[in-house]
Amino acid sequence: MELMIVSGRSGSGKTVALRALEDLGFYCVDNLPVAMVTQLVERLRGSFNKVAVSIDARNLSADTELSPVLTSLREQTRLTIIYLDAKDDVLIRRFAETRRAHPLSRQSLPLPEAMAFEANLLSGLKERADLLIDSTNLSLHQLAMLVQERVTGNPLQQMLVVLESFGFKNGLPQDADFVLDARFLPNPYWRRELRALTGRDLAVQQFFSQFPEVNKFIWQISNLIMTWLPLIEKSNRRYLTIAVGCTGGQHRSVFIVEALAAQFGDVGRPIQVRHRDMPTGESHG
Secondary structure, eight states: OEEEEEEEOTTSSHHHHHHHHHHTTOEEEOSOOHHHHHHHHHHHTTTOSEEEEEOOGGGOOTTOOHHHHHHHHHHHSEEEEEEEEOOHHHHHHHHHHHTOOOTTGGGSOOHHHHHHHHHHHHHHHHHTOSEEEEOTTOOHHHHHHHHHHHHHOOTTOOOEEEEEEEEGGGOOOTTOSEEEEOTTSOOGGGSTTTTTOOTTSHHHHHHHTTOHHHHHHHHHHHHHHHHHHHHHHHTTOSEEEEEEEESSSSSHHHHHHHHHHHHHHHTTOOEEEEESSSTTOOEEO
């Protein structure tokens, strides 16, 4: 049996993720206590090959022992834990827009304190997550598509490599497996004629071509990743996210991600490119 446990902080998109799994043919159960997951697996075994369960903080307490339950489930099923999260200010805005109360605010906790308490209760699941998804900058449709991409992978069963550019001034991507810092490289931002452009524009690409250290940085990253990908793939990972950051996420990180994508594409690796903080931020495979 393939079992998906979906968890995460309230407002991060657990319901959307569960519906996306339902569309993929999973038998879905929302808001199930951890202690009952093992019983559910036993009851559904033989009737359903794919099961997804949503768990939130209301079904956990500070003394909940996750390890024995999760260890047992991994022995009985092909278990994948998906954890969703988003930045605090985004979660607060989502609650304000929907006018919904936080599930833990019923204990008379102010929203920020309820969110912090919830994060603490869920920390054990987050630490054990196989897929960590940051929904901060995702629409509902994008989140659903992302969940489906991560779960289904690709027909050849190759691990998907996600290459993401970002700006450090906007914070680290929460779902990154590797984070690389390109802020020490020459910055076209200080050229007035290049400031409004991005790393995908020819003039910026020509700027970077003047500096051997830029090409050396790209080559060394590519060599590192390609060397260790086979071993990472053997661990049954469905995807690997490599994030490259610069100050604003517009020039250096975008250029490097595009260069890496071209190299990975040339060797037939399935890739997806995301430019989180580029002015016309986009994602493509």
